[in-house]
Amino acid sequence: MTTTTDAPDVADREPASRAGTTTAGRRGGAVRDLARRYSLVLLWLVMALVLFALADVPLSNFLQGIFARQTPLVFLGMAVVLTMAVGEFDLSFPSVYALSGASVSSLVVLHGWSFPLAALAAVALALLFGAANALLVVRAGINPVIVTLGLGSLAVGLGGWVSQETSVSGLDFTLSNIALARVLGLPMVFWYGLALVLVFGYVMSSTPLGRRILFVGANREVARLAGIPVARVRVGAWLTSALLCGVAGVVSAAGLGGFNATSAREFFLPAFASVFLGTVAVVPGRFNPVGMFIAVYFLVTGVFGLQLLGYQGWVTDAFYGVVLVAAVAASAWVQRRVRG
């Protein structure tokens, strides 16, 4: 649609200069754009090939080791993407995950609850923490770093209390099908993660709700003046994020047949690393689910490959740490490129 001014004497338009170069430049730009969006995938493939070549294991084992891994990282990464996307900052997610996992196992094993009821209770508990975060950050306006640091510690404490400071095990092993039943050779956990990422990826990129989330994260005052219910969007992000942590705890506990609350902290760094690494992929410069998903498997591949080469323990921490810093640096660089 072309609307031209109906006042000829204000024909204040300079001839469209460089018109010829833009179309020619656009094709080169499209290739560059594609390269920019998917350079992380390329990097991942290169790393996987190198590790595979060095590791001397059958390909199917190598792939199983990466994709069949029982990890809550995609769930937790998604929880972090959501809070970051609306401009919040959450340090409590691994603790809420741990509280949920510890609660469901303890309620069933130590207190004899039925699994469905215990699962509901665990998720409700997680939501309670989400609501508390939201109340203190959104309503009371307290710094989210402080709030989530404090409430995270409270969640860890509660998790220790309900599990009586032990690693609870002994859930009915048939429950592990919830997490580990195989479809197309890969466990349900992988498919849950994929479905989650695709659904949230769609919501964030292609629905009115996604646009509202985008503007709340970009500039709250601009969002408010465009009629967006900013507080509701923020509260929604906190609650959904907590819900994901709660569900992740239940699924993990079912898959493992129990839960060790103290193990949850190990997901803290890789979750942040995947979320930031994810901002250099697919939708560069923005927190996005699909980028995060790719980044999770990038990290898993790295850690697994290093394990195959005989590096364990401390190497994992070092690897996550380096990737987190590199990811944040790369994402800052992408941000600068996007802004010009």
Place this chain on the structure above:
Amino acid sequence: MSTTDVATGPDHPAGDHATATPRLEVRGLSKTFSGVTVLDDAHLALAPGEIHALVGQNGSGKSTLIKLVSGVHRADPGGEILVDGVHLGPPVDAGRLHRQGLAFVHQDLGLVPDLSVRENVRVGLNAVGHLSRRVDRAADRAAVHRTFEFLGVPIDPEATVASLTPSERVAVAVARALQEREPGSGVIVFDESSRAIPHEALPAFYDLVRFLAGQGTAVLFVSHDLKEVLSLAHRVTALRNGRVVEAGVPVAGLGEAALTRLVLGRDGAVGDLVGRYPVRPRTDVVELVGVRGGRVRDVTTRLRSGEVTGVTGTVDSGILDLPSLLGGASAASGTIRIDGRDLDLERVGVPELLDAKAVLVPQDRHGRGLATDLTVEENVTIPHVGSRARRWSLGTGWRHRETDAVIDRYDVRPRARDAVVATMSGGNQQKVLFGKWLMDRPRLLTLEEPTQAVDVGARAALLEATRRVAQDGAAVLYVSAEVDDLAAVCDRLLVIEDGVLVRDLAGPFTPEAVLAAVFASPTGGTP
């Protein structure tokens, strides 16, 4: 070192310096950002004691040139920057510029309000004890005192910057730029500095600039305000589309029209906008009843649809607060009545106001107007996402159509839906902001200083858009202190004093008439 011939204009004020080496000389500077040349072979020469204006539209390459000279960006290979004949760069080392005789006073002045004048002036140059490395406050205070004495402004070095008047703050920024400099040496660049200064303080600022030049310092004065350039500068260099189109033209021979042509490459006069877009008579009205909040105590009036109603007054009259009240941006009471629907400002929020098509285009483009990290398309369509899109799908067609319409109608550059707003010039950002709110046929449109910080080309486009949206049926409230703009677009003028409407005048207006209306003695009642 050779001097260029442009450095010796015929009417040059500092005749005895005319043959001297230029204080600042720029030769053949270019800058390319990812394949796009934004500045091409720029040259510039400032004689000692000269006030040299740099003019150009937003996006003309003006700010790029300043950023190359100040070392923010690195120039493409090939050019040269000289200060007093000495090679400075590129590359320019921003950390050493002050010692090399080049100082900058930026738009926002770069002062920390909570710190003292002394701390602000001396930052980076503190006098310190030899062994202890402790800041020697007494020495700093003395140095600041000397600089203010030279500038002839009595400011207490221990006062906090927050407690100063705007013109005193400018003096502090200038003092920082000039300290420890031999009087009359070097170059000082004022990068749109006058925008930080309220009207009444401008004469003192101009005196300061003239004083500096009189001492022999060369002044590079970057400004959008052509009247200011005409009254202050000796010579002017104009940029257009990344090229210097005129270098060092004596201002004495130019009028405002000639200078505008220099900037635009064509006549930029807005002409008779009211005549060209006359009021189309309508019967419907938008009423404001007892609107109050902030400094506004009571605004009650009937706005006719199809008319542009100007609202003006002095800075402390309440005009600064009124737009936010009507747009739901700050707490207000009173009622807006549109089509028989009463909007109680104490109860309704932004969504209800938007639903009744009462729209605010805020002055604070970055804080309130646009999400600058997002694209043109995202910014233009966000107000309509709720009404145009389906719940679970944004849809593409309508977004592309609306964005293209905004780009076409307001001639937004670059002509790209997915351009990130932050990468665009101020004037183009303002066009995007207009497009965002004007495409939806508002009933009550409140414009808050819509032409601030845009160039003459964008100004003409925005004023024209204002008339057109009124013709389309909006009751437009044009809140501004710019007398020229008010005279150009308004059918009617309301003057606020002390939070209440005191005058209600019918157009057409001349700028002088608008000014007279603001400063006329109070009539003592609401019309």
